[in-house]
Amino acid sequence: MAENCCVHGEDVMILACSGGCNVGQLSNQAAIELNQEGVGKMSCLAGIGGQLHGFVQSARDVPRMVVIDGCSVGCSRATLELAHVPVKTYVVVTDLGIEKNKDFALKMEEIRRVKEAVRGALAL
Secondary structure (H helix, E strand, O other): OHHHOOOOOOOEEEEEOOOOOHHHHHHHHHHHHHHHOOOOEEOOHHHHHOOOHHHHHHHHHOOEEEEEEOOOOOHHHHHHHHOOOOOOEEEEHHHHOOOOOOOOOOOHHHHHHHHHHHHHHOOO
16 A cells, blocks of 8 residues: 555655644645645655655655755654665755744745745755
8 A cells, every 4th residue: 555655766755744833834735736846746754754664665765855844853854864764855944934833824935935945955
Protein backbone atom coordinates (compact mmCIF):
# COMPACT_ATOMS: atom_id res chain seq x y z
CA MET A 1 0.00 0.00 0.00
CA ALA A 2 2.84 2.43 0.76
CA GLU A 3 4.08 2.01 -2.80
CA ASN A 4 0.97 3.82 -4.03
CA CYS A 5 1.88 6.93 -2.00
CA CYS A 6 5.62 6.94 -2.54
CA VAL A 7 7.34 8.83 -5.30
CA HIS A 8 9.00 6.57 -7.86
CA GLY A 9 11.07 8.14 -10.62
CA GLU A 10 9.78 11.67 -10.11
CA ASP A 11 12.21 14.55 -10.25
CA VAL A 12 11.38 16.35 -6.98
CA MET A 13 9.95 14.90 -3.77
CA ILE A 14 8.26 17.46 -1.50
CA LEU A 15 8.14 16.72 2.23
CA ALA A 16 6.51 19.20 4.59
CA CYS A 17 5.86 19.85 8.23
CA SER A 18 2.20 19.96 9.12
CA GLY A 19 2.62 20.96 12.74
CA GLY A 20 0.06 22.48 15.08
CA CYS A 21 0.79 26.12 14.31
CA ASN A 22 0.48 28.54 11.43
CA VAL A 23 3.96 27.88 10.01
CA GLY A 24 3.44 24.11 10.04
CA GLN A 25 0.19 24.56 8.15
CA LEU A 26 1.83 27.06 5.78
CA SER A 27 4.48 24.42 5.03
CA ASN A 28 1.82 21.86 4.27
CA GLN A 29 -0.35 24.17 2.16
CA ALA A 30 2.63 25.37 0.14
CA ALA A 31 3.61 21.73 -0.49
CA ILE A 32 0.08 20.90 -1.67
CA GLU A 33 0.02 23.84 -4.06
CA LEU A 34 3.54 23.14 -5.37
CA ASN A 35 2.42 19.55 -6.02
CA GLN A 36 -0.67 20.80 -7.88
CA GLU A 37 1.49 23.22 -9.89
CA GLY A 38 3.79 20.39 -11.01
CA VAL A 39 6.91 21.53 -9.14
CA GLY A 40 7.22 18.08 -7.57
CA LYS A 41 5.32 15.30 -5.92
CA MET A 42 4.35 15.53 -2.28
CA SER A 43 5.14 12.44 -0.26
CA CYS A 44 4.33 11.26 3.24
CA LEU A 45 6.67 12.42 5.99
CA ALA A 46 4.66 10.39 8.52
CA GLY A 47 5.42 7.22 6.54
CA ILE A 48 9.12 7.99 6.82
CA GLY A 49 8.75 8.74 10.53
CA GLY A 50 6.94 5.43 10.93
CA GLN A 51 9.93 3.71 9.32
CA LEU A 52 7.72 2.23 6.59
CA HIS A 53 10.19 0.72 4.15
CA GLY A 54 8.60 1.96 0.90
CA PHE A 55 8.48 5.55 2.07
CA VAL A 56 12.01 5.51 3.50
CA GLN A 57 13.51 3.87 0.43
CA SER A 58 11.73 6.26 -1.92
CA ALA A 59 13.10 9.23 0.03
CA ARG A 60 16.60 7.79 -0.10
CA ASP A 61 16.39 7.11 -3.83
CA VAL A 62 14.70 10.23 -5.16
CA PRO A 63 17.08 12.42 -7.21
CA ARG A 64 15.79 15.73 -5.83
CA MET A 65 13.99 16.55 -2.62
CA VAL A 66 12.83 19.66 -0.83
CA VAL A 67 11.96 19.62 2.85
CA ILE A 68 9.81 22.43 4.22
CA ASP A 69 9.94 22.89 7.99
CA GLY A 70 7.71 25.38 9.74
CA CYS A 71 10.23 26.55 12.32
CA SER A 72 13.72 26.06 13.68
CA VAL A 73 12.60 23.13 15.85
CA GLY A 74 13.13 21.17 12.63
CA CYS A 75 10.78 18.22 13.09
CA SER A 76 10.86 17.33 9.39
CA ARG A 77 14.66 17.41 9.28
CA ALA A 78 14.87 15.33 12.47
CA THR A 79 12.43 12.77 11.05
CA LEU A 80 14.61 12.33 7.97
CA GLU A 81 17.82 12.16 10.00
CA LEU A 82 16.37 9.40 12.20
CA ALA A 83 15.51 7.45 9.05
CA HIS A 84 19.02 8.05 7.62
CA VAL A 85 17.59 10.00 4.70
CA PRO A 86 19.81 12.85 3.50
CA VAL A 87 18.16 16.27 3.43
CA LYS A 88 18.88 17.65 -0.02
CA THR A 89 17.15 21.06 -0.14
CA TYR A 90 15.77 22.73 2.97
CA VAL A 91 13.43 25.67 3.63
CA VAL A 92 12.33 26.93 7.07
CA VAL A 93 9.22 29.11 7.04
CA THR A 94 10.19 31.24 10.05
CA ASP A 95 13.46 32.09 8.26
CA LEU A 96 11.27 33.91 5.72
CA GLY A 97 10.18 36.46 8.33
CA ILE A 98 6.89 34.74 9.12
CA GLU A 99 6.19 34.64 12.85
CA LYS A 100 5.09 31.37 14.43
CA ASN A 101 1.69 31.55 16.14
CA LYS A 102 -1.57 29.65 16.62
CA ASP A 103 -3.55 31.58 13.99
CA PHE A 104 -4.72 28.98 11.46
CA ALA A 105 -6.24 31.58 9.13
CA LEU A 106 -3.49 31.23 6.53
CA LYS A 107 -2.62 34.28 4.49
CA MET A 108 -2.29 33.89 0.71
CA GLU A 109 0.74 36.22 0.71
CA GLU A 110 2.55 33.98 3.20
CA ILE A 111 1.76 30.83 1.20
CA ARG A 112 3.11 32.61 -1.89
CA ARG A 113 6.27 33.58 0.00
CA VAL A 114 6.90 29.97 1.05
CA LYS A 115 6.32 28.70 -2.47
CA GLU A 116 8.72 31.29 -3.89
CA ALA A 117 11.37 30.27 -1.35
CA VAL A 118 10.99 26.62 -2.33
CA ARG A 119 11.23 27.45 -6.03
CA GLY A 120 14.32 29.55 -5.31
CA ALA A 121 15.93 26.79 -3.24
CA LEU A 122 15.32 24.38 -6.10
CA ALA A 123 16.55 27.04 -8.55
CA LEU A 124 13.35 26.85 -10.62
